[in-house]
Amino acid sequence: MHKSIVIDHLCRVEGHGGITVRIKDDKVADVNMDIFEGPRFFEPLVVGKNYDEVAPILMRICAICSASHTVASLMAVESALGIKVSPQTRLLRELLVQGGNIESHALHLFCLAIPDFLGYPSAIALASDHLQEVKMGLELKKLANTIQEAIGGRAIHSVNAVVGGFGRLPTRGALLDLKEQLKRGLEQSLATVDLVSGLQVPDFCTSPDVYVALSSDRAGYSLFGDKILLSTGETKDIGMYKEICNERVVAHSHAKQSLFKGKPFAVGALARMVLNGENLSGQAGKARGKLGLDTVSGNMLYNNAAQAVELVYSIERSTEIIDELLGAGIREEKPVEVEARAGTGTGAVEAPRGTLYHSYSFDKAGRLTEADVITPTAQNLANIEKDLRSSVENLIDQPKESIAPKLEMVVRAYDPCISCAVHLLEVNFE
Amino acid sequence: MAVKVAEEWLNICGGCEVTILDIGEPLLDLLPELDFVHMPVLMDHKYFGQTGEKDEMEIPEADVGIISGGVRNEKEKHVAEEMRKQCKTLIALGSCACFGGIPAMANMFPLEALYEKVFRDSKTTDSAETPAENLPPLLDRVYAVDEVVDVDVRIPGCPTNPDLVVQALTALLKGESFEIPERSVCDECPLKREKKTSGGEIKRMLESVEFDQSQPWDQTRCYMEQGYLCLGPVTLAGCGHKEGDGEGVTVPRCIKGYMPCRGCFGPIRKGANPLVDMMTAISSIGLDAKQVPDRRALLNRYIGSHKRLRPLPARPK
Numbered sequence: 001m002h003k004s005i006v007i008d009h010l011c012r013v014e015g016h017g018g019i020t021v022r023i024k025d026d027k028v029a030d031v032n033m034d035i036f037e038g039p040r041f042f043e044p045l046v047v048g049k050n051y052d053e054v055a056p057i058l059m060r061i062c063a064i065c066s067a068s069h070t071v072a073s074l075m076a077v078e079s080a081l082g083i084k085v086s087p088q089t090r091l092l093r094e095l096l097v098q099g100g101n102i103e104s105h106a107l108h109l110f111c112l113a114i115p116d117f118l119g120y121p122s123a124i125a126l127a128s129d130h131l132q133e134v135k136m137g138l139e140l141k142k143l144a145n146t147i148q149e150a151i152g153g154r155a156i157h158s159v160n161a162v163v164g165g166f167g168r169l170p171t172r173g174a175l176l177d178l179k180e181q182l183k184r185g186l187e188q189s190l191a192t193v194d195l196v197s198g199l200q201v202p203d204f205c206t207s208p209d210v211y212v213a214l215s216s217d218r219a220g221y222s223l224f225g226d227k228i229l230l231s232t233g234e235t236k237d238i239g240m241y242k243e244i245c246n247e248r249v250v251a252h253s254h255a256k257q258s259l260f261k262g263k264p265f266a267v268g269a270l271a272r273m274v275l276n277g278e279n280l281s282g283q284a285g286k287a288r289g290k291l292g293l294d295t296v297s298g299n300m301l302y303n304n305a306a307q308a309v310e311l312v313y314s315i316e317r318s319t320e321i322i323d324e325l326l327g328a329g330i331r332e333e334k335p336v337e338v339e340a341r342a343g344t345g346t347g348a349v350e351a352p353r354g355t356l357y358h359s360y361s362f363d364k365a366g367r368l369t370e371a372d373v374i375t376p377t378a379q380n381l382a383n384i385e386k387d388l389r390s391s392v393e394n395l396i397d398q399p400k401e402s403i404a405p406k407l408e409m410v411v412r413a414y415d416p417c418i419s420c421a422v423h424l425l426e427v428n429f430e
Numbered sequence: 431m432a433v434k435v436a437e438e439w440l441n442i443c444g445g446c447e448v449t450i451l452d453i454g455e456p457l458l459d460l461l462p463e464l465d466f467v468h469m470p471v472l473m474d475h476k477y478f479g480q481t482g483e484k485d486e487m488e489i490p491e492a493d494v495g496i497i498s499g500g501v502r503n504e505k506e507k508h509v510a511e512e513m514r515k516q517c518k519t520l521i522a523l524g525s526c527a528c529f530g531g532i533p534a535m536a537n538m539f540p541l542e543a544l545y546e547k548v549f550r551d552s553k554t555t556d557s558a559e560t561p562a563e564n565l566p567p568l569l570d571r572v573y574a575v576d577e578v579v580d581v582d583v584r585i586p587g588c589p590t591n592p593d594l595v596v597q598a599l600t601a602l603l604k605g606e607s608f609e610i611p612e613r614s615v616c617d618e619c620p621l622k623r624e625k626k627t628s629g630g631e632i633k634r635m636l637e638s639v640e641f642d643q644s645q646p647w648d649q650t651r652c653y654m655e656q657g658y659l660c661l662g663p664v665t666l667a668g669c670g671h672k673e674g675d676g677e678g679v680t681v682p683r684c685i686k687g688y689m690p691c692r693g694c695f696g697p698i699r700k701g702a703n704p705l706v707d708m709m710t711a712i713s714s715i716g717l718d719a720k721q722v723p724d725r726r727a728l729l730n731r732y733i734g735s736h737k738r739l740r741p742l743p744a745r746p747k
Contacts, residue, residue, distance in 0.1 A: 063448050123472055334637075334638055335636055
């Protein structure tokens with residue numbers, strides 16, 4: 001019988017992590033998701049900076065969810081300084097975040113996850129047999145770049161979304177162009193749903209989960225909201241995020257872990273689908289049924305299917321936003337004027353991998369005194385360990401060589417962003 | 431025969447890897463000529479054998495090695511050294527690899543002070559010791575890759591520019607060397623300059639430059655002459671993409687977004703001091719250089735390695 005399973009380095013995930021499983025008397029004694037990524041200490045880096053310098057630094061926690069970091073950061077600054085932005089600014093920011101969601105999900109599905117299900121070691125190998133599919137993934141990614149460039153000014157690490165609004169607004173022509181490209185994107189996202197519906201989803205990692213996501217701030221599905229919903233039926237105001245993300249430092253990780261009432265929980269596309277999925281309409285609503293996401297399974301491998309549904313959703317919603325912007329006509333407005341003041345505020349957004357919180361305090365000159373950023377992956381880490389444990393328990397009779405890749409598949413399903421989680425490096429001894 | 435490529439990421443956000451994918455179709459055209467032998471972000475190739483059976487780190491030999499990210503801990507240093515041993519040509523990709531990048535802003539603080547803030551004082555964290563179990567020890571500061579091993583090609587940027595990656599790979603495939611010409615962002619920038627400003631006040635980026643999107647680029651006034659701090663004069667050109675399928679003008683990336691340059695491509699030449707050079711550039715057009723807030727950090731934001739940023743001695747009381 002195995003003594004232990006050690007995966008020294010997870011591949012095809014964002015950042016540096018490993019898995020250690022210790023087995024004693026045929027029972028799983030210990031499961032660790034080891035995070036050895038070097039910390040980048042982002043939070044202390046912004047202490048003392050002026051309020052307008054915070055987002056350009058903190059968006060660089062992650063390139064893949066840079067749009068979400070940018071918007072959550074700006075919302076936190078504005079909440080702290082008591083700034084109200086226009087409805088147009090809110091729509092443009094949502095469009096930026098939808099672009100980020102399309103990019104992230106397309107990358108994860110085509111480059112990182114689908115090779116697992118089709119038995120390929122990499123997207124490069126996948127491309128030799130399934131060139132059309134890989135091309136489709138890259139085209140969806142390109143569409144997402146175009147959205148982020150049109151709204152944020154750059155495809156990665158945007159410059160145009162600033163405190164109070166936007167430096168430059170997209171022209172009517174640029175939005176019409178985007179709308180045209182989104183049509184093709186919608187077809188490709190539906191083809192992605194077809195592709196994912198044909199994949200066999202194994203059930204070795206099924207175990208009950210608590211799901212957490214922001215409640216929708218409007219009728220329908222949304223990536224924004226000021227209440228946190230839990231599948232236990234509880235709700236919290238986003239300002240109370242600390243009650244949910246009660247972080248602890250663990251010895252084997254440079255990322256902190258989150259527990260709610262001492263229990264792990266899951267955030268991300270599947271959590272959103274469980275909590276808000278019934279609000280989906282249009283093609284995304286149909287895709288949800290097609291991929292079997294209208295029932296709760298407790299199997300995190302379905303997170304990939306949830307991402308495919310969200311690809312469709314984000315593309316449909318982007319078109320809706322553009323129609324709304326064009327219908328009202330783009331108002332040439334400058335960012336809201338800011339008066340520095342002391343204050344504390346929190347911004348939250350559903351990033352591709354789950355709920356992302358930025359919370360800041362400022363002194364009366366508008367200089368940051370304290371920053372707290374809780375990333376989705378940090379919240380998921382304890383749940384990943386829970387799923388790894390139940391997977392090993394289900395697979396314990398199989399040879400080690402067969403268990404290890406399955407464990408990596410579980411981790412990959414969460415689409416973890418280890419760099420994000422270790423933006424600050426946090427750990428705890430128990 | 432295909433050229434063997436190994437790619438590694440160290441202290442990163444992933445933006446430079448995403449940039450490699452952003453090459454898009456031209457990447458698929460290059461693929462038959464490239465043989466990726468190691469690339470943890472995309473490929474299941476591990477350091478100590480696929481089942482962890484080996485004792486020594488094993489990175490396969492390659493013609494071209496690409497490293498993104500700076501060096502923050504002992505493990506990243508070890509990976510950089512192994513990459514150097516195994517790769518004939520080594521590329522530092524992105525400003526973190528070339529100059530430490532944003533994470534090197536941490537070089538302004540002693541390591542102990544950073545640990546204090548993040549692990550022990552963080553408001554959502556139960557107070558704790560610094561983690562150590564099985565974790566590689568941190569280095570005293572963030573290092574650029576060329577402070578640890580020799581680097582042959584530097585392609586900076588936060589993130590870098592897909593066009594440059596294609597140019598570099600294409601040159602290396604032909605057996606040629608690749609170097610970005612020593613030109614400034616201003617040398618490449620098409621905006622209209624009149625070599626003077628209207629007043630001495632430096633405006634905040636938030637106030638937003640004057641522009642008209644329907645006008646051609648050479649009818650838009652230089653942002654610095656409009657009174658904004660633009661790091662174009664002291665920053666290496668290379669971020670721009672030629673508009674109109676290679677026929678039109680090249681507009682630097684942030685300028686195209688109607689925002690001033692923030693210096694993410696780093697200094698124009700090795701050994702240059704953007705902090706000093708920028709103060710001169712500001713004064714030369716009549717702006718008051720003393721008004722630049724937090725200037726040591728601001729003008730070295732992406733380039734804090736090579737001891738450009740370091741803890742300042744405490745001021746005498």
